[in-house]
Amino acid sequence: MSEYLKKALSPATLGGKLxxxxxxxxxxxxxxxxxxGIPGQTLRDFHMGIAxxxxxxxxxxxxxxxxxxxxxxxxMYMHDAIRSPLTNMIHDxxxxxxxxxxxxxxxxxxxxxKHLTRLKRPLGPSRxxxxxxxxxGIPFAGAMSIRDIDDMVQTxxxxxxxxxxxxFDAVEIHCGHGYGISQFISPKTNKRTDDYGGNTHNRCRLAxxxxxxxxxxxxxDFPILAKxxxxxxxxxxxxxxxxxxxxxxxxxxxxxALITSGGTSSMNVMKMFRGPSIHHGMIEQxxxxxxxAGLKIMGPKMFRNYPYEELxxxxxxxxxxxxxDAQLVYIGGCSTMxxxxxxxxxxxxxxxxxxxxxxxxxxxNNATAALxxxxxxxxGCTHCNRCVSLIDAPGGIRCPELHG
Numbered sequence: 001m002s003e004y005l006k007k008a009l010s011p012a013t014l015g016g017k018l019x020x021x022x023x024x025x026x027x028x029x030x031x032x033x034x035x036x037g038i039p040g041q042t043l044r045d046f047h048m049g050i051a052x053x054x055x056x057x058x059x060x061x062x063x064x065x066x067x068x069x070x071x072x073x074x075x076m077y078m079h080d081a082i083r084s085p086l087t088n089m090i091h092d093x094x095x096x097x098x099x100x101x102x103x104x105x106x107x108x109x110x111x112x113x114k115h116l117t118r119l120k121r122p123l124g125p126s127r128x129x130x131x132x133x134x135x136x137g138i139p140f141a142g143a144m145s146i147r148d149i150d151d152m153v154q155t156x157x158x159x160x161x162x163x164x165x166x167x168f169d170a171v172e173i174h175c176g177h178g179y180g181i182s183q184f185i186s187p188k189t190n191k192r193t194d195d196y197g198g199n200t201h202n203r204c205r206l207a208x209x210x211x212x213x214x215x216x217x218x219x220x221d222f223p224i225l226a227k228x229x230x231x232x233x234x235x236x237x238x239x240x241x242x243x244x245x246x247x248x249x250x251x252x253x254x255x256x257a258l259i260t261s262g263g264t265s266s267m268n269v270m271k272m273f274r275g276p277s278i279h280h281g282m283i284e285q286x287x288x289x290x291x292x293a294g295l296k297i298m299g300p301k302m303f304r305n306y307p308y309e310e311l312x313x314x315x316x317x318x319x320x321x322x323x324x325d326a327q328l329v330y331i332g333g334c335s336t337m338x339x340x341x342x343x344x345x346x347x348x349x350x351x352x353x354x355x356x357x358x359x360x361x362x363x364x365n366n367a368t369a370a371l372x373x374x375x376x377x378x379x380g381c382t383h384c385n386r387c388v389s390l391i392d393a394p395g396g397i398r399c400p401e402l403h404g
Contacts, residue, residue, distance in 0.1 A: 004344035015256025020056035028061035028103030032396030051098035054364030061103030069106035108180030109141030160217035178264030211253035233271030275308035281389025
């Protein structure tokens with residue numbers, strides 16, 4: 001029995017604070033399973049399948065910190081109207097032995113949500129064309145004032161209090177993939193000349209303030225993870241050398257663990273996924289005529305070709321791991337038992353899984369059984385990326401290859 005595979009599938013402690021039954025964590029993603037922003041039976045059943053399948057911790061996302069922090073109005077945000085269903089769902093998930101994390105996010109200027117409540121229009125670090133929102137009639141995003149930044153930090157504080165109260169065991173602050181905090185971190189989207197723009201220190205100021213606010217809200221004994229970018233994958237964007245400095249700021253601010261991903265949903269999503277382009281599936285699902293036409297014309301240019309390979313963020317993740325005191329959570333093409341063994345051999349603490357859990361929600365149990373029997377195991381995921389384009393489909397994402 002490989003000592004490293006045994007390590008991956010044995011109990012571990014997150015941040016010295018939270019015991020998990022193994023080192024496998026379901027990645028925080030928006031599954032398209034919260035119609036009208038309500039965490040109902042569809043979302044519950046999805047996470048229950050993964051929890052019953054033996055995962056150490058499942059992550060519920062996208063938990064917007066406020067109504068205006070949603071990319072679309074079908075995402076849930078943290079407020080009292082969902083307190084009861086969210087509490088009940090987390091209670092049910094706990095009954096399986098799994099822990100539950102909530103991914104805190106704010107879209108900043110990357111949104112197609114027309115139903116804004118606090119804001120008159122989406123805001124980010126700098127004025128910008130809102131490509132996602134253009135077909136919905138919100139083509140432009142404004143620049144945040146200092147008061148707007150203060151308000152955004154406050155939404156994280158308030159959401160963190162709420163999330164701890166409803167039973168989450170940990171929170172994951174989304175600082176990557178081109179969403180609100182990431183927009184400040186990236187030199188591509190942050191053109192400010194005040195204390196929140198310019199050098200790395202200033203562009204990380206919002207992220208640091210958010211981590212500190214969340215820590216104040218949840219206390220010292222509650223784990224905080226942060227998902228960050230290793231690279232934006234675009235010219236003049238965040239690159240690996242600077243990402244290591246970003247990781248140090250997040251570590252020093254009080255994160256217990258960092259999750260190192262890459263690419264952005266707004267500029268280069270295929271850097272994140274690798275494999276076949278998602279634009280073909282998006283064309284099939286898109287109902288907006290303008291968006292459909294735009295995808296047909298621009299899709300091949302917007303979604304770049306990055307052939308899939310296992311552990312495609314490994315080298316950069318190891319560099320971050322060497323530079324921080326916090327624990328490290330690996331994500332990015334770790335789907336085979338050989339890859340899981342390699343990540344543990346590298347000294348990384350946990351692994352987040354996305355697509356393999358859509359293929360096989362019982363990944364953890366099946367991998368454990370295979371290890372005990374000295375057999376090979378495969379989730380069956382081919383990384384075809386057809387699941388990704390089903391976010392807006394009825395019922396949300398699923399593996400169409402294996403589960404219809």
